[in-house]
Amino acid sequence: MTQALMTPASLQAKIPEIFAPWIIAMDLRVIEVLPGEVLLSMPVKADYVHVGGVMCGQAAMAAADTAMVLALTAELGEFKPMTTVQLQTSFLRPISSDQVLVRATVLRRGKSLAFGSIDISSPDGKLAVQATTTYALLA
Amino acid sequence: MTQALMTPASLQAKIPEIFAPWIIAMDLRVIEVLPGEVLLSMPVKADYVHVGGVMCGQAAMAAADTAMVLALTAELGEFKPMTTVQLQTSFLRPISSDQVLVRATVLRRGKSLAFGSIDISSPDGKLAVQATTTYALLA
Amino acid sequence: MTQALMTPASLQAKIPEIFAPWIIAMDLRVIEVLPGEVLLSMPVKADYVHVGGVMCGQAAMAAADTAMVLALTAELGEFKPMTTVQLQTSFLRPISSDQVLVRATVLRRGKSLAFGSIDISSPDGKLAVQATTTYALLA
């Protein structure tokens, strides 16, 4: 069901077309694209660090949702209208590195609903944030 | 168990002390404080609007998490170290208004864990986003 | 959009028609029916109690899901095919009473998706289990 696979560059080019300026400014980088799966790098900017000295959870949830839109776009071969139905995030470990990796995987793509999973890991490979999500495919 | 109730002004003053600059810049306003409950207003800035013309879900999740920290601070009578364990958000309706109301309620405050619920509504009173969350109280 | 309101008796009569025998055997009782909302009583049978001496979480999740099907049936005025998309349950307090109350509320009923919330409380009124859920309406 997957169309021609998008490249990291072609998926990267979608970011400024799809997302809100607040998300575009996160400077997520598409590193790898597989069918229904993307790997992004995310800089942990000083702006995301709260009083506890670690990355705020809000930035992690924002990255997770954004990565899943890109994984579904990769799966569909192009961006199509979609909306997040729900997103559940678990915070396993604090993030104190200056960069994280965000991997989003489509677990199932149905006609109107899609399910996915997102792992956010620190550079040492430790899983820091784990999310699961449901999307509605609108067209 | 609740100490002297915080006022909207005293809770508002905590925002720049607690949160990451990225969250402080959201300009959330504390409107009402009750024991274990806060009501915030949130401006839907152009920066949060994505290609679909509505507020991005990432901004809603960020507001939900932030509001719960404030509700727990109100419940505790002061800010104490805490961390989000998990946050589940459901997106019921798109948000196209230029402001939303965010109500966070502590459902249960135990010794080391607290549970809460967050409702984000448009000015016409319709529930747009509903979240539930678990926090770990660290001190 | 709601059709003629179902009564507790008419909704009770649906239970053996809709659910699996394993769920029918839970002996849930419909106490109250409002538009998009039902209140059930649930006996905490010895079969549901685990080594810790309290009701197992599995029984709470089963009751939550079942109650939401009934709330949606009440909302629709009749049973129609539907399926649970996701259900998130938080366990706030252990249940050691011999009965609990289960209240399920439809938060939003769209064309193809519905969202709901379920509270399970002990007889003293304390919230013990809180769940939120998304359903797909299939017809």
Added chain:
Amino acid sequence: MTQALMTPASLQAKIPEIFAPWIIAMDLRVIEVLPGEVLLSMPVKADYVHVGGVMCGQAAMAAADTAMVLALTAELGEFKPMTTVQLQTSFLRPISSDQVLVRATVLRRGKSLAFGSIDISSPDGKLAVQATTTYALLA
């Protein structure tokens, strides 16, 4: 941190000691034990099948929660008191087979909290149900 690895037989023997009779009667079988990971088989009894002709979601949630207790017991090397804090389940595909496989994995085991993931698959290997969960370790 893991003690001597439990065998499928030793973990199987824990089931009647730990769980409620309602869960013991599900006849889950421990097939494989790895550190922080277990694989179970679950018979899809006629009792779990609802009017739609497929396994009810309640049975899937019950199996997921049960499997995670066993995975944590395997991780700890023995059963210790624990309680489910939250469990989020997504239903990706209906289950019409007469058996499913349930794999539970500990994603992180901290001092007081543990996080896990559970996959329920049909015999053809297709992922049918996906759950994530947080547990509190009480001792």
